[in-house]
Amino acid sequence: MTTEKIDEQRRKFLLAATSVVGGCGVLAAAYPLVSSLLPSSRVQAAAAPVEVDISHLAPGDLMTVEWRGKPVWIIRRTQAMINELHKHAAQLRDPESKVDQQPNYTQNEHRSINPDYLVLIGICTHLGCSPQYKPEPQETNSWPGGFFCPCHGSTFDLAGRVFKGVPAPINLAVPPYTFLAEKRILIGKDWNPGESDV
Numbered sequence: 205m206t207t208e209k210i211d212e213q214r215r216k217f218l219l220a221a222t223s224v225v226g227g228c229g230v231l232a233a234a235y236p237l238v239s240s241l242l243p244s245s246r247v248q249a250a251a252a253p254v255e256v257d258i259s260h261l262a263p264g265d266l267m268t269v270e271w272r273g274k275p276v277w278i279i280r281r282t283q284a285m286i287n288e289l290h291k292h293a294a295q296l297r298d299p300e301s302k303v304d305q306q307p308n309y310t311q312n313e314h315r316s317i318n319p320d321y322l323v324l325i326g327i328c329t330h331l332g333c334s335p336q337y338k339p340e341p342q343e344t345n346s347w348p349g350g351f352f353c354p355c356h357g358s359t360f361d362l363a364g365r366v367f368k369g370v371p372a373p374i375n376l377a378v379p380p381y382t383f384l385a386e387k388r389i390l391i392g393k394d395w396n397p398g399e400s401d402v
């Protein structure tokens with residue numbers, strides 16, 4: 205084989221090898237980009253529905269769980285609390301929950317699937333503070349029981365409906381949820397009456 209032929213073969217080999225290495229480089233550079241576009245498992249977990257056991261909730265109790273980084277309250281209402289809900293509609297800004305702050309299956313007087321259990325996002329609709337749970341009615345100031353936001357004084361009833369004359373413009377939000385069983389709630393998945401007998 206002549207020296208010229210050998211040089212020509214070496215040139216072709218080097219050209220081919222450079223192309224392969226270059227291709228690998230592109231793939232290696234692309235991988236972090238593609239992987240950064242995929243949602244991390246942490247993000248996926250944070251967005252997932254949250255299953256909650258409510259069997260330990262006594263009448264009148266409130267428990268808080270986290271869903272999508274937000275506090276979600278679950279309140280087991282007493283019969284007296286439920287009875288109170290239709291007595292103060294005239295004092296409420298949106299007693300029929302016409303503003304879109306809840307799934308349509310909770311657009312009722314008690315703003316829930318089962319009147320015994322109220323599920324709300326515990327964030328004030330004024331500037332996002334966390335209201336306090338004040339369930340005890342007080343005759344002296346006609347307080348029927350509900351939630352009080354100490355930041356600027358907004359008040360909500362025991363269905364999360366905002367009272368007139370306070371800074372919060374709309375009712376507290378109801379998240380999507382469903383019952384998996386009588387005492388198990390799944391926050392983050394819409395209720396399908398065909399799947400549940402609650």
Ligand code: FES
Nearest residue numbers: 328330331353356
């Ligand atoms: S944030 Fe609740 S009243 Fe202002």
